[in-house]
Amino acid sequence: MGDYVIRATAGNGAIRAFAATTGELVQHARQVHHTSPVASAALGRMLTAAAMMGTMLKGDKDLLTLQIRSLGPLKGIVVSADSQARVKGYVFNPTVDIPVKYPGKLDVGGAIGEGYMSVIKDIGMREPYAGRIKLVSGEIAEDLTYYFAQSEQTPSAVGLGVLVDTDTSIRRAGGFIIQLMPDTTEEMISKLEERLNRIPYVTDLLDMGKTPEDVLEMILGDMQLKIVDRVEASFYCNCTKERVEKALISIGKEELEKIITQDHEATLHCHFCNKEYHLTEEELKTLLEEAK
Ligand SMILES: [Zn+2]
Numbered sequence: 196m197g198d199y200v201i202r203a204t205a206g207n208g209a210i211r212a213f214a215a216t217t218g219e220l221v222q223h224a225r226q227v228h229h230t231s232p233v234a235s236a237a238l239g240r241m242l243t244a245a246a247m248m249g250t251m252l253k254g255d256k257d258l259l260t261l262q263i264r265s266l267g268p269l270k271g272i273v274v275s276a277d278s279q280a281r282v283k284g285y286v287f288n289p290t291v292d293i294p295v296k297y298p299g300k301l302d303v304g305g306a307i308g309e310g311y312m313s314v315i316k317d318i319g320m321r322e323p324y325a326g327r328i329k330l331v332s333g334e335i336a337e338d339l340t341y342y343f344a345q346s347e348q349t350p351s352a353v354g355l356g357v358l359v360d361t362d363t364s365i366r367r368a369g370g371f372i373i374q375l376m377p378d379t380t381e382e383m384i385s386k387l388e389e390r391l392n393r394i395p396y397v398t399d400l401l402d403m404g405k406t407p408e409d410v411l412e413m414i415l416g417d418m419q420l421k422i423v424d425r426v427e428a429s430f431y432c433n434c435t436k437e438r439v440e441k442a443l444i445s446i447g448k449e450e451l452e453k454i455i456t457q458d459h460e461a462t463l464h465c466h467f468c469n470k471e472y473h474l475t476e477e478e479l480k481t482l483l484e485e486a487k
Contacts, residue, residue, distance in 0.1 A: 198428040200250050200280045201407050205415040209379040210387075212415060213247040214371040214397075214407035220246070220282060220430040221357055222365040227430075227469045230289040232359040233301045234269060239357035240303065240335040241274045242282045243370040246428040249276030252318065260315040265333065267308020268293060273466070281431035283467040301359065307333030314342060336370070343374065350375045352391050356398035367401040371410055383418065390414045432468035439463045439472045440482055448486045455479050 200215040221239035224230070230238055241261055249259050260275040261284075268291045274284030296302040310330050317323040326346030331337045336355040343351035355370035373387065391414065394400075400410055411420060443451065443461065454461050459476045474482075 198246075199407065200246050200426045200428050201411065201422050202250055202424040202426075203411050203415070203420055203422045205418040205420045206379060206383050207419055209376050209383060210373060210415065210418065211376065212371065212373045212411050212420075213250065214410045215243055215247050215280075215369050215428060216401055216407050217243045217246055217368040217370070217428055218365050218401070220428055221368040223430040224284065225363075225365055228285055228289045230286060231292050232363050233293060233303060233306045234286050234289045234291050235359055235363070235365060236301045236357040237269055237272060237303045237306055237335065238274070238284060238286050239365065239368045240355040240370070241272050242284050242430070243355050243357075243368055244335065244339055244353070244372075245274045245276035245282045245284065246280040247370065247372050248314075249278055249280050249282065250424070250426050252276075252278040252316065254278065254319055256319060258317040260313075260317075262313045262315070263307060263310055263330070263333075263335075263338075264313075265307045265310025265330065267306050267310070267333065269306040269308075271310070272307075275467075280426045280428035282428065283430060283432045285466050285469070303335065304333035307335075309333070312338050312342060314346065339372075350379075352387070354391075354394075354397045356396050356401075358398040358402060367398045369397050369401050369407065369410075371397060371407070371414070373414065386418070387414070430468075432465060432470070434465040434468060434470060434472075436472050439465075440474070440478075443474070443479075444482050444486045448483065451479065451483045451486055455483065 198217050198219045203212045225235045263272045270287035272286045276282045313327045315323050315325045328342045331341045336353040339353045343349045352373040358367040360366040461474045463472045
């Protein structure tokens with residue numbers, strides 16, 4: 196089963212819902228960033244949320260960024276997504292290792308600690324939309340639930356999970372977001388609450404062979420659930436040597452000259468995908484001419 200996000204409605208449009216399976220893209224992130232189990236879980240939850248939230252964007256060129264800056268040993272996370280559920284991201288301290296919360300439960304909240312989460316949407320306006328909240332628990336799903344209520348005035352239920360295997364590879368990852376539109380009835384709300392209280396962890400469901408469609412069916416199956424879209428999700432970074440060269444040109448002639456005389460070469464590294472770009476002295480001299 197490849198990674199994908201589904202979008203759905205229920206309750207005659209009073210509820211909108213998203214669900215995702217993201218094990219492969221989280222595994223890819225783990226491999227490129229060499230993350231410890233708890234860092235994989237934190238990054239994986241953020242990437243999963245971003246993949247679903249990316250599909251909420253309307254324009255092809257719209258971009259969503261989720262950022263956490265915090266005081267815990269993980270220090271922070273940055274992820275971004277486009278409307279096609281292509282995500283990328285990194286954590287500030289990928290090797291963080293802290294005791295598990297209880298057997299089988301990685302302490303993501305402990306690794307993140309106190310801090311802030313920002314949601315930035317670049318939707319082609321002059322100023323991007325940005326919302327910022329104080330972290331509730333650092334467990335990410337709870338923090339996003341709070342963000343949706345506070346900053347977007349949309350009551351939501353968010354479930355996110357990453358199941359890390361004993362060999363530290365990613366066994367399953369996925370999540371759901373259920374959002375209430377203004378015309379939700381009290382009856383729907385209490386029914387939803389009751390379902391959400393009983394539903395197993397999303398990663399356990401995926402591990403039992405359930406699909407994102409099954410997950411939404413379990414929550415909203417008798418509430419006129421309609422799957423409206425299915426988008427393939429992937430880890431994708433758009434960095435290229437050309438972009439790196441443009442960034443180098445933009446630092447200016449003086450800085451470039453300094454690099455050439457002192458280092459005779461440059462190695463630049465993309466935070467998002469951990470790729471390294473090497474530039475020789477010759478290449479740097481060519482860039483210097485463009486920088487004039
Ligand atoms: Zn990159």
